[in-house]
Amino acid sequence: MKRITVIGAGTMGNGIAHVFAQKGYEVNLCDVSQDALSRALKTIAGNLDRQIKKEIITEADKDACLNRITAHTDMREAVAHADLVVEAATENIDLKLKIFGQLDETCPENCILATNTSSISITKVAAVTKRPEKVIGMHFMNPVPVMKLVEVIRGYKTSNECTETIMDLSRNLGKVPVEVNDYPGFVANRILMPMINEAIYSLYEGVAGVEEIDTVMMLGMAHPMGPLHLADFIGLDVCLSILRVLHDGFGNPKYAPCPLLVNMVTAGNLGVKSGEGFYDYSKGLKEKEVSQQFR
16 A cells, blocks of 8 residues: 545544655545645644654654645545545544545545544445445544554454455554454443543532542543543544444443533533633643633
8 A cells, every 4th residue: 555545634634644644655635625734734744843853753754744745625636546545524424424425436446445433333334335345444543643543443344354454554654453343432432432421420410620520530540631631632522423323323321421511512612622621722722721611
C-alpha cells in the first residue's frame, strides 16, 4: 500500500493524514469544505512543529511530511488511485452509509475501505458496498499522532487477508493494532462510555462536583485525565452518539445516556469544540475552570 485517501479533515482526519504522511505514504486528504482542509493543514504543521521542538523530527522531516499531503474537495478525484481509503467523517450512520456507497462506486476494485468509526457497525457499513470482504474498522485514538492504539474491527464478512493487511499497516505506522469483532462500541467505547456516563450521573445526582469526580478518578484510579474532562475533549455530542449506539444495539438500560448529557448537547455545550462543557475553555485549554452552570 502506497496511496492513502482520508475522507474528512476534522480532528481525527487530519491526525490520520499526519501519521500516514510522516511514515512515507502519499496522502490525499478530502473534505467538502476548503476551509476545513486549510485548518487541517495548519493543524498538521503545528503538530509537526511541536515534534521539532521535542527533537523527534527535523525541519526537513516536516517539509517532507507536508509535501506528501494533497488536499481535495472532489472525492472522486481523491480516491481515483487509492490503495486504502480511511473514512473519518462525523459519527453519523446515515452520512457514513452515503459515503461508503459512493466510495464503492468510485474506488479501484482492489481498494480497501476502512472507517474510523468509534461505535457504528462495520457490518452495516459494509452492506451498502459490493466489497464487504474489503471493508474494515480502523479506529484510531485521539490525538492520533500520539496515541498508540488502533482498534482493527472485523465486520461479519471482512476477510482474513484484509484484516492481516490492516494489522500490518498499523504496525508500519508505529501503532499497536488490536483485532476485535463487530459489536456495539467494540472494546474501547463499550468500556469507556459507561464510565463517562456514570461520572455524569454522579454529577447529575449531586454525589460530587466536577473537579471532585475527576480528582477521584485521577488520584484514586491513576487516570491521566478525569472522565468529565475527557468527555469534553472527545465531544459531548460524540459521547451521546456512542451511548445511543450502545443502548440501541444491546437494548440494555445500563447504557441509557444521562439526562444531563442529553440536555448539554441539546443546549450546544459540547466541550472543547464549543468552548464550554463541564469545564469552561474560553480562556484557552491550559486555563480551564469549572463551567459556570456547575458552580
